[in-house]
Amino acid sequence: MEMKPGFRVTTGPATIVFDSTMRATGNWRLQATIHLFNPGARAEGFGVIFGGRGLNSLAPTYAYALVRRDGKALLKVREGDATRTVRDWTSSAAIPQWTATAGANVTYPLVIEARADRVTMWVGGTQVLDAARSELPTDGIVGLRVNHALNLHVEKVSVAPLTAR
Numbered sequence: 627m628e629m630k631p632g633f634r635v636t637t638g639p640a641t642i643v644f645d646s647t648m649r650a651t652g653n654w655r656l657q658a659t660i661h662l663f664n665p666g667a668r669a670e671g672f673g674v675i676f677g678g679r680g681l682n683s684l685a686p687t688y689a690y691a692l693v694r695r696d697g698k699a700l701l702k703v704r705e706g707d708a709t710r711t712v713r714d715w716t717s718s719a720a721i722p723q724w725t726a727t728a729g730a731n732v733t734y735p736l737v738i739e740a741r742a743d744r745v746t747m748w749v750g751g752t753q754v755l756d757a758a759r760s761e762l763p764t765d766g767i768v769g770l771r772v773n774h775a776l777n778l779h780v781e782k783v784s785v786a787p788l789t790a791r
Contacts, residue, residue: 632659633783637772642675643686643768643780650676651765653788656738658770659781661731662695662724669694670773674783677763685768689762690771691738691747691755695724699747699754703762712762713755720752731779739788740764 633724635643650656658674671692685706692700699721701712724732737748745762747755768785772778 632779635690635770635772635776635778635780637774639775640732640771640773642666642678642681642686642769644675644678644681644767644773646681646767648768648783648785649766650740650768650785650787653741654739654764654785655788656736656768656783656785658736658783660736660770661779662734663731663777663779664726665695665724665776667781668775669696669698670776672772672776672778673699673734673770674738675771676740676768676770677765678767678769680762681767687763688733688766689745689764691736692771692773693734693736693749695719695732697721697723701745701747701750701755701762710767712757716755718749718754720749722750722756741788749750768771 671694673692675688675690698715703710722732739746
């Protein structure tokens with residue numbers, strides 16, 4: 627549903643949301659600004675996908691970088707029905723925590739960078755996770771992953787090439 631600026635995503639089961647024309651190859655930066663509305667007691671993940679291939683098939687492949695309401699982040703890969711954890715749920719003070727006193731929503735500014743040999747996840751300008759590029763698919767469709775029963779406002783999703791350092 628449109629929710630300016632951007633759109634709203636409310637899930638029952640987990641889902642991925644993507645535009646097949648949004649692709650990243652080589653060195654790139656993927657940015658998303660996501661607002662989480664009251665998730666209740668659930669600690670469900672949400673964030674971005676990258677390296678997507680065959681997303682409309684029965685055997686999609688993509689990497690995903692998620693955060694959740696308790697201040698943790700994760701890097702994982704889906705290959706068909708199987709998933710592989712690259713970096714398990716890791717706490718970071720940089721990841722906002724949703725609490726009843728935090729207000730109606732909490733903002734999560736996410737950045738993923740893929741460079742020659744590393745993939746790095748940033749939240750609010752602070753590095754929270756990284757992995758060798760060889761551990762994840764990186765070139766392909768980008769988009770969003772939203773786990774079960776969440777209510778989000780996605781303000782922005784963009785991908786742009788980076789110059790090599």
